Amino acid sequence: MLHIVIPAYNEELRLPRTLRELRRFVREHASVLQPVEVVVVDNLSTDATAAVALEASTDAVPVRVVTCAVRGKGAAVAAGVAATGATSSDVVVFMDADGATHLDALLESWRLLALGADVAIGSRAAEGSDTAVRHSRLREAGALRYRALTAKVVPGIRDTQCGFKALRGDLAVTVFAALRTTGFSFDVELLARLQRGGAVIEEFPVQWADVPGSTFAPLRHGAGSFLNLAVIAWLLRAAPAGPATAVPALPLAPAPALLVAVEA
Numbered sequence: 178m179l180h181i182v183i184p185a186y187n188e189e190l191r192l193p194r195t196l197r198e199l200r201r202f203v204r205e206h207a208s209v210l211q212p213v214e215v216v217v218v219d220n221l222s223t224d225a226t227a228a229v230a231l232e233a234s235t236d237a238v239p240v241r242v243v244t245c246a247v248r249g250k251g252a253a254v255a256a257g258v259a260a261t262g263a264t265s266s267d268v269v270v271f272m273d274a275d276g277a278t279h280l281d282a283l284l285e286s287w288r289l290l291a292l293g294a295d296v297a298i299g300s301r302a303a304e305g306s307d308t309a310v311r312h313s314r315l316r317e318a319g320a321l322r323y324r325a326l327t328a329k330v331v332p333g334i335r336d337t338q339c340g341f342k343a344l345r346g347d348l349a350v351t352v353f354a355a356l357r358t359t360g361f362s363f364d365v366e367l368l369a370r371l372q373r374g375g376a377v378i379e380e381f382p383v384q385w386a387d388v389p390g391s392t393f394a395p396l397r398h399g400a401g402s403f404l405n406l407a408v409i410a411w412l413l414r415a416a417p418a419g420p421a422t423a424v425p426a427l428p429l430a431p432a433p434a435l436l437v438a439v440e441a
């Protein structure tokens with residue numbers, strides 16, 4: 178089963194289109210992506226986020242709304258992953274409410290997990306990615322610095338902040354239960370923990386288009402993001418990056434249909 182977690186803070190405008198596209202995409206690739214459940218995590222929204230999410234629910238793509246009382250994208254994704262109750266035969270994906278990452282990422286991440294990866298992360302830095310629209314100059318400059326620092330915490334990973342990531346279900350539940358970062362830097366802590374646990378992490382190129390209405394405000398969230406990186410490095414100081422074996426062997430048995438469908 179595929180569980181798709183979407184953190185949402187005041188997303189009544191951007192979420193409906195994302196859920197509509199998701200329904201269409203799942204219908205087109207039903208043999209790979211069904212059964213699926215969407216968990217929208219309403220992060221104390223003051224608009225109609227929960228209502229528009231529930232309105233989008235169908236039999237083929239059921240949508241469940243979970244409330245997270247702790248603000249922050251990290252807290253919201255963690256609450257959603259916990260609510261999936263995913264097991265080793267499941268896949269957990271999380272993606273942003275704005276649908277900035279093209280949904281082809283669903284197929285590619287499935288394929289990588291089926292081939293043996295524990296984690297597959299969308300990357301705007303990987304060869305072959307296509308990032309049509311860019312952020313403001315200020316955000317770009319900040320992102321560049323941020324990337325240079327994340328490289329020290331999670332060596333080898335080129336884009337920690339793309340909104341799309343897929344994990345083996347049991348691993349997702351375990352690692353998110355340990356996560357401490359509630360804000361936008363949670364991806365770095367997540368990847369650092371996974372890396373130190375010996376998880377096989379594959380970065381794959383995505384088609385990515387910025388969608389107006391970002392909830393990330395460089396001036397408001399920027400400094401906090403850098404501070405969080407320092408906290409994460411400190412939190413994980415005792416666990417050196419490098420090969421480890423804490424992650425149990427691959428439990429996902431790929432259906433033959435999956436590999437064929439993805440290649441088609």
Ligand SMILES: Nc1nc2c(ncn2[C@@H]2O[C@H](COP(=O)(O)OP(=O)(O)O)[C@@H](O)[C@H]2O)c(=O)[nH]1
Nearest residue numbers: 184185186220248249250253273274391392393
């Ligand atoms: N800023 C913010 N975003 C949140 C929060 N909780 C969940 N989110 C979601 O996190 C995602 C962030 O994506 P987005 O706003 O597009 O940021 P960007 O893509 O990094 O510019 C969206 O789905 C938000 O709705 C929160 O407390 N604050």
Ligand SMILES: [Mg+2]
Nearest residue numbers: 273275277391
């Ligand atoms: Mg976005």
